[in-house]
Amino acid sequence: MRVKALIDIEFPEFPTDKVYIYLHFAEVEVLRANETREFNISLNGVSINDSYGPLYLQFETMHNQSPVTCENRNCIIKLTRTGKSTHPPLLNAVEGFAVADFRQYETDANDVTAIKNIGTAYGLSIISWQGDPCVPRGFLWDGLNCSDTEGSTPPRITSLNLSSRGLTGTIETGIQKLTHLENLDLSNNSLTGVIPEFLASMKSLLIINLTKNNLNISIPQALRNREKEGLKLIVDGDEINQCLPGSCVQKMKFPVMIAAFVASAVVVGIVLVLFFIFVLKRKKTSSHVEALGEGGFGVVYHGYLNGSQPLAVKVLSESSSQGYKHFKAEVELLLRVHHINLVNLVGYCDERDHLALIYEYMCNGDLKDHLSGLEYLHIGCQPSMVHRDVKCTNILLGEQFSGKIADFGLSRSFQLGDESHVSTVVAGTPGYLDPEYYRTGRLAEISDVYSFGIVLLEIITSQRVIDQTREKPHITEWMGFMLNRGDITRIMDPKLHGDFNSRSVWRAIELAMLCANPSSEKRPNMSQVVIELKECLASANTINSKNQDANSNSSFEMSMSFDTKAVPSAR
Known part of the structure; x- marks a missing residue:
């Protein structure tokens, strides 16, 4: 008489669920030479393995190759002892997994191949890097971010963060196959070699962080050109002013202060001319002067350069609660910090008691009357900048209601190395x-x-x-x-x-x-x-x-x- 072991599992939450059943076996008895344990395994009447004999203290797992639907929510596992077996069947553990029927598209196949190749090249062993990289959103691979997973097209990998992963060798060429990548962070590793030129050909890239590696920071010209288009390249050392697009230039051979003074003198001269033009135009059309608003610094007026380019001119008032300190801080910051979401400083006037800041004109006023530059100040600049006065009236809106942060009079920079804060009034x-x-x-x-x-x-x-x-x-x-x-x-x-x-x-x-x-x-x-x-x-x-x-x-x-x-x- 053959012995059967019937295991009835009530597993699926819904009757129509499809499931995979995993069976775990290991022989736990020492069998004599004339003893055997052998049995057939089936699930819902379908054979999984015939004449199976578990190995002594060795773990083995079997499962159905295709998902099954369990009738009335019951899955029947049958273990049938063979004719030559001297011992009954055994089963050490059983697991059941319901198939999740996702309506989302799987991640683009090219991105999947690329990210797997990157992981192999760097010898990464990240537990979450299993299954689909982007779908479902709750099981997104560590270090990745993807485009909309609910859309009508397969999601694409848009961010790759491998910071502090112990990477060695050069920057992997396979990264360029992630054609929709916007943010690449390889910081705090042990990468060597040069910064590759192929990064410049990745048109979607907005931020590249290569700090705290052992790279040769000679920057390819193509990447310098991309900086002028808004790419933020963050590397170690003073060779690059990380706030200025396209600022990967060699150090000047004369003191920076002298260069800054000469540049400032030229700018002041140009701005004074612009300011006097503005003042003369204002005198001629005094009845048409338009005040855009007033803040702690003073009144902001609407003006024009060459009769066509609209400007906003902020003039220090005698009753201002601020003063030269805040004026100087804002000029110094905006002369070296440039970003699409920070208001542009066209020029300034610094003559005796006449202080004025000349900005691009934001036609839709500020946010309070009717938001992404902060990220750039925090991580794109070296040293990092803190605005200190973020509020609706300091976020101005352009023609397409694109927000730009303004008023940097209270801003402070961090120049304390790895310090995360600074004490201040x-x-x-x-x-x-x-x-x-x-x-x-x-x-x-x-x-x-x-x-x-x-x-x-x-x-x-x-x-x-x-x-x-x-x-x-x-x-x-x-x-x-x-x-x-x-x-x-x-x-x-x-x-x-x-x-x-x-x-x-x-x-x-x-x-x-x-x-x-x-x-x-x-x-x-x-x-x-x-x-x-x-x-x-x-x-x-x-x-x-x-x-x-x-x-x-x-x-x-x-x-x-x-x-x-x-x-x-x-x-």
């Missing part, structure tokens, strides 16, 4: 001021992140930062209070009239609250903020395009509570 705008910085006087890049979080909350809610008529005056306290009540519709800007995608909005709110966390350790950095905002936007655009947002204005419950108690008061 507290400055900034009440309501936007990082409570940790306010309390300790320790300024860090993450202080700007707090202020940016407040700006995001303003955009989402159209609420004032501080409103004493509210039950919770500060916007973070009010937001936490409203969220814990679970009604998102009362949070959103009423001008939207309920026309928003709740899923994307919730992600944006969660990001804003993380940025505005009173504890700096719990805040993301600006690179993470930019990535998350891009994903929010991509997700919202995809859903809108497919008209799948049927419940966009519905309420939903949340069980999160937000820590918003530490808000600095006005000084």
Whole structure:
């Protein structure tokens, strides 16, 4: 009589689920020479292995090659003893896995091949690098970011971060096959050799971080040209001014201060001419002078260069709470820092009591009247810059409503090597001021992140930062209070009239609250903020395009509570 072992597993959550069953075997008894353990294995009547004999203390696994559907949610595993077996069947362990039917496209095949080859070339052993690199989003490979996985085309790898992975050798040529790569971080490794010219041919690349390696930092001319187009190349040493596009030039043989003085003198001369032209034009058309606004520095006027190029001229007023120190700080920063999301300084006037800053004109005013340069200040500049006064009125909007950060009078740079903060006198705008910085006087890049979080909350809610008529005056306290009540519709800007995608909005709110966390350790950095905002936007655009947002204005419950108690008061 043959012995059968029947194992009935109620595994799938739904009757139509397809499953893989993994069976684990190992002989645990010492069998004599005339003893055997041998059996046939089947799943739902389909043979998996015949005449199988487990090995002594050696682990073996078997599974069905194709997924099966278990009738009435029951999967039947049958172990049947063969005629020559002297011992009954055994099974040490069993696992079942339901097949996840993803509607998303798999990652582009060329990107999959490229990233696997990169991993092999560098001998990487990263646990998460299994399966599809981008899909599902919850199992994204460590160090990668991808384009929209919910779109109508296969996702592409857009970010590769192999920082501190112990890489050796040269920069792998296979990287150039990731044709949609925007951000490449190979910092803090032991890479050697030259910086390859093929990086310049990767047209999607926006940021390359090669710091803390053993590379020869002679920069190919093609990469220098790409810097002029906005590429941020970050390397070690003083040979490159990492704030200036196309600034990979050799050191001058005469002192930098002399060069700066000569350059400044030329600029001042040109700007004085421009300023006098502006003043003369203003005198001739005094009845048509247009004041764009007024801040702590003074009044901002609308003017023109050569009668065609619109300009914004900020003139220091006698009653200004600021002065020459802030004027000098802003000029010095904007003369060497250039980015698409930072307002451009056209020139300045520094003559006796006449101080003026001349900017490009932003036709749509500031953000408060109607957001990505911070990331560049924090990681693209050497030394890093902290704005210290990020707020809606300091973010100006161009013709296509592209945001540019302005007003750098309070900005500070870090020149302390690897130090993550600098002690300084507290400055900034009440309501936007990082409570940790306010309390300790320790300024860090993450202080700007707090202020940016407040700006995001303003955009989402159209609420004032501080409103004493509210039950919770500060916007973070009010937001936490409203969220814990679970009604998102009362949070959103009423001008939207309920026309928003709740899923994307919730992600944006969660990001804003993380940025505005009173504890700096719990805040993301600006690179993470930019990535998350891009994903929010991509997700919202995809859903809108497919008209799948049927419940966009519905309420939903949340069980999160937000820590918003530490808000600095006005000084």
